[in-house]
Amino acid sequence: MREAAVPAASYGDLALVGDGRLVQVRGEVVALPEPELQLVASLVRAQGRAVRRTVLELKAWGIWQTVSPGALAGAIQRLRAQLAMLGSGVGISGSPELGYALTRS
Numbered sequence: 001m002r003e004a005a006v007p008a009a010s011y012g013d014l015a016l017v018g019d020g021r022l023v024q025v026r027g028e029v030v031a032l033p034e035p036e037l038q039l040v041a042s043l044v045r046a047q048g049r050a051v052r053r054t055v056l057e058l059k060a061w062g063i064w065q066t067v068s069p070g071a072l073a074g075a076i077q078r079l080r081a082q083l084a085m086l087g088s089g090v091g092i093s094g095s096p097e098l099g100y101a102l103t104r105s
Helices: 034-046 053-061 071-085
Strands: 007-011 014-017 022-025 028-030 090-095 099-104
Touching: 007 034, 014 034, 022 034, 034 053, 034 071, 034 099, 053 071, 053 099, 071 090
Parallel strands: none
Antiparallel strands: 007 014, 014 022, 022 028, 090 099
16 A cells, blocks of 8 residues: 655645655646646645746746747646646636636635
8 A cells, every 4th residue: 555645735635745746636646747847836835826927937947948928828728727627626817927826616
């Protein structure tokens, strides 16, 4: 029997486990590409407070990587779809102009 990982941080049924390099939704580990993992980690750590677009872009892609204008919005859209598909009670609100925050449904 596998021992459950202790959450490093959580928001609703969304949790960062171990050293924050894994994401769980409703107790199930979810594989995410590195940029999306960094977005989720930033949003979970903000605990429902808005995180500015520029901060999210830096966390996800770093300072040296060129990012297309729609990259953040596309990544957020994929995360929203994945959370909905997994039946999560957590959503993502906001806009690319202002920033994003986690919400509980």
